[in-house]
Every structure is written in structure tokens, then in C-alpha cells.
Amino acid sequence: MRHLLTLNDISSRELSQVLTLSTRIKAEVKKGIRRPRLAAKTLAMIFEKQSLRTRVSFEAGMVQLGGHAMFLGAEAGFGKRESMSDFSRVLSSMVDCIAIRAMRHATAVALAQYSRCPVINALTDESHPCQALADMLTIKERFGKLQGLKLAYVGDSNNVTASLVQASAKLGLEIAIASPKGYCFGETQLAALVGDSPANGFLLEQTTDPGLAVQGAHAVYTDVWVSMGQEKEEAKRKKAFAAYQVNSKLMKAARKDAIFLHCLPARRGLEVSDEVMDSPQSAIIEQAENRMHAQKGLLVWLLGTA
Numbered sequence: 364m365r366h367l368l369t370l371n372d373i374s375s376r377e378l379s380q381v382l383t384l385s386t387r388i389k390a391e392v393k394k395g396i397r398r399p400r401l402a403a404k405t406l407a408m409i410f411e412k413q414s415l416r417t418r419v420s421f422e423a424g425m426v427q428l429g430g431h432a433m434f435l436g437a438e439a440g441f442g443k444r445e446s447m448s449d450f451s452r453v454l455s456s457m458v459d460c461i462a463i464r465a466m467r468h469a470t471a472v473a474l475a476q477y478s479r480c481p482v483i484n485a486l487t488d489e490s491h492p493c494q495a496l497a498d499m500l501t502i503k504e505r506f507g508k509l510q511g512l513k514l515a516y517v518g519d520s521n522n523v524t525a526s527l528v529q530a531s532a533k534l535g536l537e538i539a540i541a542s543p544k545g546y547c548f549g550e551t552q553l554a555a556l557v558g559d560s561p562a563n564g565f566l567l568e569q570t571t572d573p574g575l576a577v578q579g580a581h582a583v584y585t586d587v588w589v590s591m592g593q594e595k596e597e598a599k600r601k602k603a604f605a606a607y608q609v610n611s612k613l614m615k616a617a618r619k620d621a622i623f624l625h626c627l628p629a630r631r632g633l634e635v636s637d638e639v640m641d642s643p644q645s646a647i648i649e650q651a652e653n654r655m656h657a658q659k660g661l662l663v664w665l666l667g668t669a
């Protein structure tokens with residue numbers, strides 16, 4: 364049994380397999396073919412934070428493959444109403460898979476520790492592996508490959524960025540991260556994200572200069588400056604990130620055929636301008652849709668029902 368708490372729980376080869384499976388399943392669904400690969404399978408989804416994409420993509424994806432997803436809000440009460448070990452053992456005795464969006468990464472780790480079925484991280488403060496899966500699928504669809512491409516990330520080095528670093532290391536992309544001082548990854552943290560044997564083509568650059576990061580990039584990515592749980596830091600962060608907006612001027616420094624990505628939800632006018640969000644280069648809607656296709660590939664792979 365396997366969990367997906369971060370992308371370091373999966374090898375390069377396995378990650379490529381999940382993406383291939385996702386592409387195949389997406390193509391089938393687009394042709395109107397609905398293979399019940401997850402017939403009678405049940406996914407429990409626990410959410411401690413808000414969600415649109417993650418909740419809907421898991422739920423719709425399960426239904427498309429003949430399974431069922433159930434939403435459990437924080438009132439399910441793990442760690443409060445009863446111990447995490449009791450909660451996890453009971454829940455995993457009844458369902459085939461659990462997805463959890465937790466305030467703290469340690470909560471997802473503890474859930475997995477006691478679970479008798481696979482646990483998927485549906486976002487924690489440290490990691491957002493399902494997002495990076497969908498992002499890789501989106502880049503691959505646009506450019507026909509991943510290895511050797513350059514991904515530029517501009518903004519806060521956060522949970523989404525961490526998963527993008529892991530995905531890039533596993534799939535051989537070059538990733539350039541531009542964050543202001545005080546909001547960059549530390550060396551130890553980066554080394555842990557990259558792991559021991561990154562794939563050929565992997566390169567990592569950290570800078571405080573967005574213009575430098577996006578030079579020659581195939582994809583320019585940003586995320587909110589204030590993540591869920593950081594609301595108290597809003598004023599301070601808005602100041603620190605003021606020069607880190609992805610706008611038309613910055614996009615011009617990337618490749619002509621570069622795409623713009625954002626995990627969404629976006630704060631238009633802050634980390635990204637309206638112009639970029641709605642430009643022909645913007646791939647945000649297909650990126651969001653790909654959450655569903657990528658997670659279907661992941662579920663089928665984790666549950667061994669391919």
C-alpha cells in the first residue's frame with residue numbers, strides 16, 4: 364500500500380506512469396468512453412480548509428470512473444472528537460482511499476501512519492502534490508514533453524512551489540524560482556525537496572529577480588502571496604511581494620510561446636494582472652480541469668485498478 368503525501372513518495376518512473384495513465388483516461392473521457400475503473404471504490408475527502416478545485420475534481424473524477432466520493436468537513440472531528448489513530452483506523456476500514464487537506468502537514472502524516480488504505484495529500488501547508496501532477500500534465504500537453512523545459516515560478520516559495528520543485532527534479536525540468544528575500548527556500552529544505560538523484564535535465568535556480576527567472580521560460584507560474592492560514596501576514600506580505608506581479612511586461616521576458624500557469628484561486632491585480640490571466644498565453648482553465656484528469660490517473664494507479 365502506498366500513500367502520496369509529497370511527490371517524494373513516488374519515483375520518477377512512477378510519476379511518468381501516472382501522467383501517462385492520466386493522459387489515457389482523459390482522452391477516453393473526452394471521447395465519451397467511461398470505463399468503470401474505480402467501480403464500487405470509495406474515496407473519503409477530509410477538508411480543514413476551503414476548496415473549489417480539489418473537492419470538485421476528486422468528486423467528479425470518482426464518479427466518471429464509477430466510484431463514489433464523500434466529503435467530510437473538519438467536523439468529522441479527527442484529533443479532537445477522538446484520537447487520530449482511532450479516527451484513521453475506523454475511516455480506512457470502510458473506504459478505499461482518503462484525501463486530506465490539512466492545516467498542518469503533520470496531520471496528513473499522522474493520518475497516513477494509522478491508515479489501512481492509501482492517503483493522498485490534497486494540500487497541506489508544506490506540499491500540494493496533486494496540483495503539481497496537474498501542472499506537469501498541462502505543460503506536457505502544450506509542449507509534447509517535459510524534460511529540458513524551463514519552468515519559472517515567481518512569488519512566494521510555498522507549498523505549491525515545493526511540489527513543483529519535486530516534480531521538476533523527478534521529470535527533468537529546469538526550474539527558476541524568484542522570491543523576495545525572506546520568502547525563499549533554505550538550502551536544507553531545497554536539498555530535501557530535490558532528493559538524491561534528480562532526473563537528467565533538472566536544473567534549479569533561486570533568485571530575487573523575476574526578470575531573470577522568466578528568461579527563456581516555457582511556463583511562467585505564480586500563486587497567491589498569502590496562503591490559507593497566513594491571513595494575519597497579509598499587509599506585510601503585500602509589501603514584500605509588490606515587485607513580484609506577473610504582468611504583460613514580465614511575460615514578454617519569457618519565450619514567445621510561453622504559457623502562464625496559476626494553481627488558482629488567484630488574487631487578480633496582486634500576484635497576477637487581469638491582462639495575463641485572460642491572455643491567450645494563459646492556460647489556467649485547462650490547468651484546473653487537469654486536476655481532475657491527473658487525480659483520476661493517480662487514484663487508478665494507487666488503487667491498482669488500471
Ligand code: CP
Pocket residue numbers: 413414415416417418486494626627628
Ligand atoms: N488549486 C487548488 O487546490 O484549488 P482549491 O483550493 O480550490 O481546491
Ligand code: NVA
Pocket residue numbers: 486521522523586587589590591626627628
Ligand atoms: N498556496 C495556496 C494554494 C491554494 C491552492 C494556499 O495554500 O492557500
